[in-house]
Amino acid sequence: MKKSRVLLAAALASMVFPTGVMAAEAEQQLSITLTAEPEYSVTIPASVAMGNEGTYVDVTASDVKNLPEGKKISVTISGTDKYNDQMLVEAETTPKTSLRYQIISEDGELIETNASTGAVGVGKEVVSFTGNETKQYQIKPVIAGRYEYDVEYTGCIMFGIEVTDAE
Amino acid sequence: MQNQENRKKRQWIILAAVLVILAAAAGLFLTFGTRRENPDGKGIVLEEGAEDWDGEMKDMSEGQTGIKIPGYGEITVPAGETTWKITLANPEENTCYFKYTVTIDDSENPIYESDLIEPGKAVREFDVTEPLEAGDYEIHLNISTYAMDEELTPLNGAVVKAVLHVV
Numbered sequence: 244m245k246k247s248r249v250l251l252a253a254a255l256a257s258m259v260f261p262t263g264v265m266a267a268e269a270e271q272q273l274s275i276t277l278t279a280e281p282e283y284s285v286t287i288p289a290s291v292a293m294g295n296e297g298t299y300v301d302v303t304a305s306d307v308k309n310l311p312e313g314k315k316i317s318v319t320i321s322g323t324d325k326y327n328d329q330m331l332v333e334a335e336t337t338p339k340t341s342l343r344y345q346i347i348s349e350d351g352e353l354i355e356t357n358a359s360t361g362a363v364g365v366g367k368e369v370v371s372f373t374g375n376e377t378k379q380y381q382i383k384p385v386i387a388g389r390y391e392y393d394v395e396y397t398g399c400i401m402f403g404i405e406v407t408d409a410e
Numbered sequence: 411m412q413n414q415e416n417r418k419k420r421q422w423i424i425l426a427a428v429l430v431i432l433a434a435a436a437g438l439f440l441t442f443g444t445r446r447e448n449p450d451g452k453g454i455v456l457e458e459g460a461e462d463w464d465g466e467m468k469d470m471s472e473g474q475t476g477i478k479i480p481g482y483g484e485i486t487v488p489a490g491e492t493t494w495k496i497t498l499a500n501p502e503e504n505t506c507y508f509k510y511t512v513t514i515d516d517s518e519n520p521i522y523e524s525d526l527i528e529p530g531k532a533v534r535e536f537d538v539t540e541p542l543e544a545g546d547y548e549i550h551l552n553i554s555t556y557a558m559d560e561e562l563t564p565l566n567g568a569v570v571k572a573v574l575h576v577v
Contacts, residue, residue, distance in 0.1 A: 278495040278534055279487075281480030289475045289506070289555075289565050303476070309483060316481065321569045399564050401552075405571035406483050 283307040283316055285372075291332055291344065291398045297383025304372035314406050316372040320346070320354060320364040321403035330356045330364050332384070332396035340390050344398075347381040355385070369402070373409060454562065457524050460531035477555055477565060478503050482572040489544040489576045494522075495535045498551070502530030506565055511552040514542070514574070526556065542576045549574035 286303040304316055322328045325341075333341040345355040349370040356364050370378035384396070478501040487494045500508035507526040510533070514521060521538040551570040557563040 277486075278497055279482065279485040280497050281499060282483045283481045284478050284501065285481055285568070286476040286478045287566055287568060289477050291566070301476070305478075311483075324564060400566050402479075402566065402568045403571065404479060404481050404568050406481075 281306070282309055285316065285318060285402075285404050287318070287402050291382065291400060293344065293382050293384055295384065295386065297344075297381060299379045299381050301377050301379055302370045303377040305375050307372070307375050310373065310406065313409055314373075315409040317368055317403075317405055317407045318370050318372075319366055319368050319403040320400060322365060322401040324399040324401075328356065328363070328365050330354075330398075330400075332398040334391065334394040334396045336391050336394055340388075342390055342396050343385040343387075345383055345385060347383075349378050349380055366403075371409075455525045457527045457531070457533060459536070460524075460527050460533055462530060462532075477506060477568075479553060479568045479570065481570050482549075482551070484573045484575060485549060486575040486577055487542070490541045492537050492539075492541050493535055494538055497532050497534055498524060498527070498536070499532035500527040500529050504529040504555075506558060507556045507562070509554045509556070511554070512538070513550045513552065514547050520552075542574075544576050547574040547576065548572075 283304060284306045286301075286305070288300050288302070292298070302318055307316070310316070320328075320330075323330055325331045325333070330344050330346070331341045332344060333339060343355065343357070345353055346364070346367075346369060347353055348368060350368075352367065354364050354367045354369070355362050369380045372378065390396075480497075480499050480501065482496075485496055487496070498508075498510045507528065508524075509526055510522070510524040511520045512522040513519065519539075521540065522536050524533055524536070527533065549572050551572070552567070553570065554567045555565040557565055
């Protein structure tokens, strides 16, 4: 009984002073500060590592949010740490020796740099994603020229990652 | 006879001095000669403004060594202002440092360069060297990654491209 009296009083009060309440609401200021947050993530290999036969490498897209219909996350070769973005791995031998390597993309395209054929790797798509998934590409060395066994050949790739139109 | 003894003594002293100098030179070479500077020649400089960051990113790598790269679809920043609120993160699953270099369109001049960002940290806002006029641009977030060792060994990196709306 007591409770219902309190509720009735509150209801009457809100009817008596409606303009005051509205005025208070009108004065309320909204302040929103937005920060651009990541909308997806792509896990790339940490380094160029392979044996004689080459290897399959996982690339994973995760946390994909708000990817519009007809769009994909494209992972391309953006460059390497070698002169002219050559796809090479080098070893600290004396004199220095290097090996070329090739990438076979998810679609089966052979990606390599080759001065004699003019082939370049920059801009070539390795894998693409339309959601949370794992794709693979193949990487293998071109065993030719001067090289040494039992030494580590290393190199780095710079991957390009962007949202583009899906074909 | 006395002269001959003196000469022998002098020869021993010179030989000992040469050995001491050679040992000191070898010590100095081992200490400083094999140490690599970080990319800026400043030693390890961690980003002071980096905050703790938990972007709730799931691990889908299934144990493979990889580097998780955050990606962006579209980013909006205010025209004429030099402080941009964009999260430049290094996901906590990573075991390497991130260094962000931000460029616009085809320009090679960075408008912002971070110091090294540890895993699980992020720069939430930063000052660019010059404000942009209203319009649409392409923003390039160049992410160089380095192993968390003394040599800061470079690892594979990425260039994340996104549409930048300046309004």
